[in-house]
Amino acid sequence: MRRFRLPLRSAASVFRPHAPRGLRVRLVVAFLLAAAFGALLTAGLTFHRARAAILDRAEETAVADLRTQLDSLAPDLTLPPTAEDLRGLTRQIDQAGGARAWRASASYRGGEPVAAAPGTPPVPDELRRAVQDSGRAVHQRTEHDGRPWLALGMPVAYTDDSGDTGTGTDTGTGADEDTHANTDADAGSLSGLTVYAVFPLDDDRADIDALVTAAEAGAVPALALALVPALFAARSVLRPVRRLRHGAERIAAGELDTRLDASGRDELADLTRSFNTMAETLERDAAELRRLEAGARRFAADVAHELRTPLAAMAAVTEVLDEDAASGVLPADTEDAVRLISEEVRALARTVEDLMEVSRFDAKAAPVHREDVDLRTLVTKTLQLRGWAHDERVRADLPEPAPVRVDPRRIDVVLGNLVANALHHGRPPVTVAVRVRGDRVEVTVTDRGPGIPDEALAYVFDRFYKADAARPRSGGSGLGLAIARENAALNDGSLTAANHPDGGAVFTLTLPSAASSLGTT
Structure with a gap:
């Protein structure tokens, strides 16, 4: 038992x-x-x-x-x-x-x-x-x-x-x-x-058993009755939450003047008021940032524009002085000073031109004139114009046709800046290679230098950025790579930087391939 x-x-x-x-x-x-x-x-x-x-x-x-x-x-x-x-x-x-x-x-x-x-x-x-x-x-x-x-x-x-x-x-x-x-x-x-x-x-x-049955029979109606206040409670809680979500989406879309109605004294009402305060602060800060950014751009453009005329005159004078220095009529000390002044004037002129170009990018006023060309032709002309075609430090790897529709002048600027950067900051030989990857065409510029520091890879295309902060006088303005990336974007392309596994930096310019092949040049 x-x-x-x-x-x-x-x-x-x-x-x-x-x-x-x-x-x-x-x-x-x-x-x-x-x-x-x-x-x-x-x-x-x-x-x-x-x-x-x-x-x-x-x-x-x-x-x-x-x-x-x-x-x-x-x-x-x-x-x-x-x-x-x-x-x-x-x-x-x-x-x-x-x-x-x-x-x-x-x-x-x-x-x-x-x-x-x-x-x-x-x-x-x-x-x-x-x-x-x-x-x-x-x-x-x-x-x-x-x-x-x-x-x-x-x-x-x-x-x-x-x-x-x-x-x-x-x-x-x-x-x-x-x-x-x-x-x-x-x-x-x-x-x-x-x-x-x-x-x-x-x-x-x-x-x-009858008690248990009655309890079970009453559980379902009790839960059904509890569903009604549950729905009302969920609705009262979710209505302000839904408004906050819509408000956040509008602010994320750029509508910083979004405000929500806040009523009541509960936590959700306090959250709504905090949201309105945040939106007001964001709108005020965004307006101030836009004002400062527009002022900075206008200042840079005005300065560059005002400097062009005196720089042109200075460049003409330095050319005359360079001729005198080359003829040997000037004393040795004066000759050295003249050459130094000439180099600085030319560097300043390049910086002013870069600033003018950047101001056009910011104002969305940079013109683009597209042509159907073979990218190998652009690479060859860039090397010839800058005296690198027969330079042992620069090698070209152009195995196959690479048709693109781009602005040749802007792509020339990109390639010239990349090769010059590789020669200045890396070690030769510098290899310029063109490859067709499906519907894209890639140009890689590779050097044999120490490469780019890992902490600098994310900033190499920023304006006025220099990886070696201890040597600000590095011979460049820090705008070359930034201008190169802007020109690549204007041609529907992209520009990336990385380090080669065997050492050296690798810059890759990617452009959309043209619909028609141009053949070999």
Whole structure:
């Protein structure tokens, strides 16, 4: 015989949500989970109390009924009783049980219980030990043949000095957590007779199952009713969040004058006000930056424009002085000074021209005149114009036709700046290679120098950037690579910088290939 536990089916299986997506779904699911948890907790506590009340009532009633039967039947029993006397007593108790369907048995002085009805469930050993050890009435819930039963053990005691017997119990403890004690203030001396009664708890179990069924049936309507306030709560939370998202998208699109209506005193209203403050600050800072940038561009363009005329005059004068210096009519010190001035004037003139070109880029006013050409032809002309065609320091690798549609002047500027940069900052030989890659044409300029420092790779195309900050007088303005990248972009191309695995820097100019092939030149 094993101990009986009345089942409690969990209501958690009624609602098993899948992984939610979206803030609205998560809010609704969280609200419903909270409601379900509260309902489950309440139902569990209510079920526990109701179950305990039903079982306690059944136990108390059974103990009282059995005591009543013994009070009327035990005085007629002869002590010490025979087995037939015990069987007759249990038969009378079974007949008096009525609807409770007693299955009684009795024992004398620790003997085996004697039952009148066949098929009476055996008395649990722990219940018998508890009654014998304590001398008090004890009850225990058990299970037999898949049915719940309540087993009672009640010792019979003398109630007076005349020899009459009655039932007497005192506060006692059971053999385990399901065994309970009862009290009787009229307890006397024990007679050695113990009566056991076992009866089914089917009706009580049905009542408990009805409680569980009612709780499960009420869970779905409760969750359905909780869905309505959950949707309203999610809507009230998500409306300002949605407005904030739309506002952030408009600011990201450049509409810095975006403002949101802020009403209320909750956290979302405070967040909306903070958003408006942020947008106002961004708009003010962006306007100030645009003003400063426009002023800087205008200043650079105005300075470059104003310097062109005096620089042209200075260049003409230095050319005359260069001729005198070359003829040897000037003293040696004067000759050195003249050459120095000439170099600086030419460098300043190149810087001014670069600034003028940059100002045209910024103003989106740089003209582009496209032509269908072979990129190999542009590379060859660039090397010839700058005296690098027969220079052993520069090599050309032009294996196949590379048709492009570009502005030849601007591509010449790009190639000239890249080769000059490689000769100045790297080590020869400098290789200019042209390759066709599908619908793109690539020109790579590779040197054998130390390469570009890793920390400088991301900035080599910035204006006025020089990798060696300790040597600002490096012979260039720091605008050559920036102008080269701008010219590449004007021709729908790109310009990138990297380091070769074997050493040296690699600059790659990528241009779209022309639709028609031009053949070999």
